[in-house]
Amino acid sequence: MNSIVTALRTGVLGTLPLACALLGACDKSQPPAPAAVADASTSTNSAAVTDKKEGTVRASGSSALQPLVNAAKEKYEAENKGASVEVSAGGSKKGLADVASGAVHIGNSDIFAPDDLKSGLVDHKVATVGFAAMANKGPYSEKIASLSLQDLAKIFSGAVKNWKEVGGESQPIVVINRAAGSGTRTVFGNIVLGGDKFVESQTEDNSGALVAKLKQTKGAISYLALSFKDDELKTFGLKGDGGVVEPTSANITSGAYPIWSYEHMYTKGEASGSTKAFLDYILSPAFQDSVLPNVKGFIPITQMKVSREKD
Amino acid sequence: MSPKSAVAEEVPPFVPAERLRASARPRWGEIAIRGFIAACGLFVVVATAAVILFIARAGVRGIQDVGLGGLLSGEIWKPEANVFGGYPLIFGTAISALGAALVGAIPALLAAVWVSELAPKSARSIYRRTMEIAAAVPSVVYGWLALVHLVPQAEWVARALHGEDVQVSGEGLASSAVLLGIMIAPTVFLLSLDALSRVSGTLREASAALGASSWQTAFRICIPSAGRSLFTAVFFGFARAAGETMAVQMVIGGARRVPENLFSPATTISTQIVMDMQNATPNTTASNVLFSMSLVLLVLSAGVVLISRVIGRWGSKA
Numbered sequence: 001m002n003s004i005v006t007a008l009r010t011g012v013l014g015t016l017p018l019a020c021a022l023l024g025a026c027d028k029s030q031p032p033a034p035a036a037v038a039d040a041s042t043s044t045n046s047a048a049v050t051d052k053k054e055g056t057v058r059a060s061g062s063s064a065l066q067p068l069v070n071a072a073k074e075k076y077e078a079e080n081k082g083a084s085v086e087v088s089a090g091g092s093k094k095g096l097a098d099v100a101s102g103a104v105h106i107g108n109s110d111i112f113a114p115d116d117l118k119s120g121l122v123d124h125k126v127a128t129v130g131f132a133a134m135a136n137k138g139p140y141s142e143k144i145a146s147l148s149l150q151d152l153a154k155i156f157s158g159a160v161k162n163w164k165e166v167g168g169e170s171q172p173i174v175v176i177n178r179a180a181g182s183g184t185r186t187v188f189g190n191i192v193l194g195g196d197k198f199v200e201s202q203t204e205d206n207s208g209a210l211v212a213k214l215k216q217t218k219g220a221i222s223y224l225a226l227s228f229k230d231d232e233l234k235t236f237g238l239k240g241d242g243g244v245v246e247p248t249s250a251n252i253t254s255g256a257y258p259i260w261s262y263e264h265m266y267t268k269g270e271a272s273g274s275t276k277a278f279l280d281y282i283l284s285p286a287f288q289d290s291v292l293p294n295v296k297g298f299i300p301i302t303q304m305k306v307s308r309e310k311d
Numbered sequence: 312m313s314p315k316s317a318v319a320e321e322v323p324p325f326v327p328a329e330r331l332r333a334s335a336r337p338r339w340g341e342i343a344i345r346g347f348i349a350a351c352g353l354f355v356v357v358a359t360a361a362v363i364l365f366i367a368r369a370g371v372r373g374i375q376d377v378g379l380g381g382l383l384s385g386e387i388w389k390p391e392a393n394v395f396g397g398y399p400l401i402f403g404t405a406i407s408a409l410g411a412a413l414v415g416a417i418p419a420l421l422a423a424v425w426v427s428e429l430a431p432k433s434a435r436s437i438y439r440r441t442m443e444i445a446a447a448v449p450s451v452v453y454g455w456l457a458l459v460h461l462v463p464q465a466e467w468v469a470r471a472l473h474g475e476d477v478q479v480s481g482e483g484l485a486s487s488a489v490l491l492g493i494m495i496a497p498t499v500f501l502l503s504l505d506a507l508s509r510v511s512g513t514l515r516e517a518s519a520a521l522g523a524s525s526w527q528t529a530f531r532i533c534i535p536s537a538g539r540s541l542f543t544a545v546f547f548g549f550a551r552a553a554g555e556t557m558a559v560q561m562v563i564g565g566a567r568r569v570p571e572n573l574f575s576p577a578t579t580i581s582t583q584i585v586m587d588m589q590n591a592t593p594n595t596t597a598s599n600v601l602f603s604m605s606l607v608l609l610v611l612s613a614g615v616v617l618i619s620r621v622i623g624r625w626g627s628k629a
Contacts, residue, residue: 090589091589091590093589093590094589094590097589097590097592161478162476170476172475172476172477172478172479173478174478174479174480175478176480179565179586180389180390180391180586180587180590181391181589181590196391196392200566200567200568201564201566201576202480202482202564202565202566202576203564203565203566203576203586204565205565205586213480216463217466217480217481218466219478220480
């Protein structure tokens with residue numbers, strides 16, 4: 001009996017620290033409140049390796065920007081031994097949240113940081129990219145070369161449900177949206193619909209998956225960065241009063257084609273260490289003038305003749 | 312269950328009392344091992360309680376922010392605009408899990424009856440091994456297969472059923488229910504098989520001695536005898552279907568609304584949590600509401616298991 005009591009006591013006492021560890025761990029795992037975020041910025045920066053180019057730079061966010069960062073990563077890692085860049089996609093808003101919480105060094109975004117995050121973040125505009133409506137190729141849309149902003153607004157708000165209503169042949173329109181955290185969705189919605197007024201429909205959570213879905217779904221239409229332009233998809237020009245404006249680099253830099261956005265790489269506080277080295281490389285003439293123009297869809301920030309202060 | 316009784320069960324019945332008395336020194340090794348085992352037992356209980364407590368704490372805050380009525384019956388879920396109507400999520404979860412029970416769990420149960428009672432004995436282990444492998448296939452593999460092979464078929468079926476003029480891509484509740492049905496079938500099959508194997512051989516022999524055929528024995532003797540466990544197997548499958556996330560996300564389409572038909576894109580609680588948690592800042596309504604929905608899912612699954620217990624008890628008394 002004595003030994004049972006002892007065992008019980010040991011059991012209870014033995015469990016307490018475990019339970020406390022569990023509770024404590026749970027409390028710590030909750031990311032800091034926004035107020036605490038700004039204070040933590042210095043610690044993230046000081047964690048960077050002293051030797052500038054060595055060490056890992058982690059970036060997350062926009063899937064539209066990912067191809068450009070990947071291109072930079074390849075060149076940068078080849079030129080600098082010991083440097084490593086990790087890029088993941090998951091939507092612009094995830095990138096902004098990740099960089100603000102200190103989970104990554106760089107937050108990739110197609111949109112300007114919202115007011116509640118803006119104070120702690122530093123914006124690095126690295127390029128611009130155009131967006132366009134893209135659709136599954138089929139006989140129903142063969143005759144449609146371009147759509148007006150009004151047509152696009154009707155299609156994506158769900159007012160128009162069949163291709164024949166916008167000049168094609170009878171085929172139900174299947175609208176596929178990007179998920180709510182997408183910068184592409186925000187930019188396209190702001191310019192075409194005047195806000196997030198998309199019809200509630202099927203969603204994909206990154207651009208790559210969306211391209212595959214568009215290719216296999218009859219009647220499907222969505223919106224993508226021009227970096228995802230694909231010969232197997234139909235890309236629509238914009239029909240306006242002065243004729244059709246194609247989503248080309250020339251039309252975007254001149255401001256004639258309105259659906260474009262900056263590609264931002266946000267850091268928490270001023271960039272330093274390996275993060276600064278990587279951003280410096282992306283903004284260097286070597287990258288902007290000779291590598292970037294060869295990455296499909298992107299336009300060097302220096303070539304823009306028009307500018308914007310907000311999305 | 313009190314911790315005392317849990318510990319008491321660990322003690323072997325033949326405690327050599329004279330040896331305890333003989334050795335004056337306490338046996339530290341034994342005490343340590345017993346203490347460790349008792350701690351393990353307690354840890355499970357404490358950890359589970361802590362998980363429920365944390366979900367409930369944030370979940371209740373979410374309910375306070377939005378209101379229980381709006382959260383359960385609101386038809387628009389748009390966290391980016393601070394609109395939290397959870398009905399489309401609950402609807403999607405319930406329909407795809409019910410559909411899965413219909414197309415997966417019931418056939419799996421009947422398959423178990425066939426294998427256990429009617430099929431040639433030599434084939435039993437082949438069925439069992441096959442289903443064990445099927446149960447071990449990761450859900451993402453099922454999801455991927457369904458996306459490539461099931462969804463295009465669903466689009467074809469939808470056009471056949473609803474005409475050429477429907478806006479469908481094949482992603483929706485029908486695909487999700489069939490996929491979940493296939494996913495839970497092995498588990499339900501194996502649980503049912505175990506339940507039937509626990510039916511006493513004497514009952515079967517007595518039934519046969521009275522002149523019953525093997526079909527009559529299976530349906531009149533074995534199924535009623537194993538009734539409670541069979542119910543548990545089906546409801547366990549339902550609960551698993553309700554909670555499945557990854558595979559469902561691949562085929563359900565992700566539209567946050569109550570769908571017009573089974574082939575229109577929809578969403579479920581678990582898939583919507585995955586989609587929205589990336590944008591939910593902790594300790595905001597957007598994040599708390601996700602915990603509220605987790606709580607709904609927990610109550611739904613736990614409720615179903617409880618109902619199965621009640622029905623099982625009632626069934627075994629009759």
